[in-house]
Amino acid sequence: MSDVIVGVDIGTTKVSTVIGKTNSTGEIEILGKGIESCSGIKKGIIVDIDATSSSIQSAVKKAEAQAEVKVVSAYVNISGLHVDIINHKTYTNIMNDNKEISRHDVEKLLYSAGTISISEDSEIIDVVPRQFIVDGYDGINDPVGMKGTKLEGDFDVVIGKIISVRNIVRSMEKAGIRVDGLIAEGFTAGECILLPDEKDMGVILIDVGGGTTEVSVYKEEKLVMNKCIPVGGDHITNDLSIALKMTYSESEKIKRQFQLALTALIKNDQEISVSDLSESFKKNIKVSDAIEVIEARVYEIFSLCREMVNANCPGSYGAGVVLSGNGIAPLDGAMQLAYDVFDIPVRVAVPKVKNINTLEYCTAAGMVKYIARLDKEGSTISIKSLPKTNRKTRDKTFLKKALSALKEFFY
Incomplete structure (x- = not known):
């Protein structure tokens, strides 16, 4: 058995890979990580296996280079959409x-x-x-x-x-990687972001990606809901493009430039020059014109999340709402809008694993931490040069053996 665990996060706009292991103190040690943009997925659904497998392969190679190992197998996430x-x-x-x-x-x-x-x-x-x-x-x-x-x-x-599962497995295999297991995103999403006390008190984790928004709800340290809506940060950009009749690339540029989700936070409502949708001429729009569109979509996304939570697991959530993902979390004002919708405390997620500094790696790193915590089988690697630890070899518990057998039964 290998102590090394590999997690591959296939998202709508990117694929991220994290290679890690448990060190002698029981903490997760990140050996390597890699990320690659992905064009093979639309609204959380694989529409191009070749493009997806190419992104997987590239992200894994970048992580391999840092860890100095060759990945043979890995765990991969599966969205609540599927x-x-x-x-x-x-x-x-x-x-x-x-x-x-x-x-x-x-x-x-x-x-x-x-x-x-x-x-x-x-x-x-x-x-x-x-x-x-x-x-x-x-x-x-x-x-x-x-x-x-x-x-x-x-x-x-x-x-x-079945179709979603097989497309994920096929994309991984086409990238030359055997699947150790498919892990529902709700089980891993909070591993790098939430504190045990938050999961115990009750917390709503909203992870807004490019094409989807994953909602994971925890109570008494257990996952009680994992749902997904096919709306994400890309839809904000698309709204800007349609509402203000400008190119998608120009819309994305404006969203990233101002990083605002609340018109009340605009300090200088200046006019800015943008390319018209036809790209044949330039025109001026006010900053507030763009931020109003962003604010409306962000509010709608949070409202959809609230409706989903109320329908599936109503109740009180003492730890409030945690915002994650690069689709909304970086936008100033997103916390205030979430508070207006949910009327409970809101914070923006911060990674809690050493050497994971950005949210884009949190799901993949969460898989590594989750698999290690459950004592499941590690991934298969070809070792070039792996840092030694003082960790003693442990006998495999029966539960681990039984779960390993169960994995073989399913796969």
């Missing part, structure tokens, strides 16, 4: 004479959760244990060796759309 996460509870009675819970007992629960009835256009891509319960005592991570008469399992079953 998955449903169903909470499933099952149980088994302990039948042996000494009432000691065995590996076989846990295995039965895992496979039972992985064989629930689903629609024909879907497939189960992961089973994530929330907890085990022995004779009514909950919060148990690994029950093997404990004594009891009844063993219950509380699982999140991740169900993916």
Whole structure:
């Protein structure tokens, strides 16, 4: 088994890769990272496998160069646009004479959760244990060796759309990388951004990318919702282009230049010269004309997120809202608009993993941290020169073995 874990984040506008491992103190050590723009995805859906695989290959090569390893396999994210996460509870009675819970007992629960009835256009891509319960005592991570008469399992079953899953796997394989597993973005999104106390108190994480907005909701340290809407930062640029009749590139330039989402924050409502949509002549527009368009779209995105949360998991969220992703988070005024919509505290995400300084790597780094925390199998690499650690080789826990077998069952 390798201690090295590789995470590949396939987004609408970019692919990012992070290579990492757990060091001797149990912290994640980032060995390499790479990013590449991607034109093969529209609104979170792969529309060009060749273009997507090329971006994956390039991002992985950049990370390989830093880590001085050759990546053979990796974990890859799958958006909430393509998955449903169903909470499933099952149980088994302990039948042996000494009432000691065995590996076989846990295995039965895992496979039972992985064989629930689903629609024909879907497939189960992961089973994530929330907890085990022995004779009514909950919060148990690994029950093997404990004594009891009844063993219950509380699982999140991740169900993916077959076409989406196969297009992701095909894109990875075409890039020369075997898939270790598909990880629902909701499980990894908060790993590099949220504090444990925030997840416990209740928090709404809104990750706005180029073409989609991922909404992940956590309560009592558990993921309770992971949904996605096919609207993101690119739609803001498109709105500017249509409303002000100027080119898309000019619209993107203005959005990046002023980085405002609130007209009240405009200090100098000057006139600026822009190219008309036909590019045949220049014209003047006021800064406020552009910011009004941006403000309207940002407010709408947050409103859609609020409606989604209220419909699926209404309640109070003591830790408020956390904004992530480069689609909206960098815009000054986005926090105020989110506060106006949700009426709870709002903050902008800051990466909490060493050597990850920008939000664009957070999902990939989150995969590395998540896989390490769950003690799943590492990725396969060809080692050129890897930093040594004092970490002792640990025996594989049964739960890790069972989950490894479950992965082989699904893949």
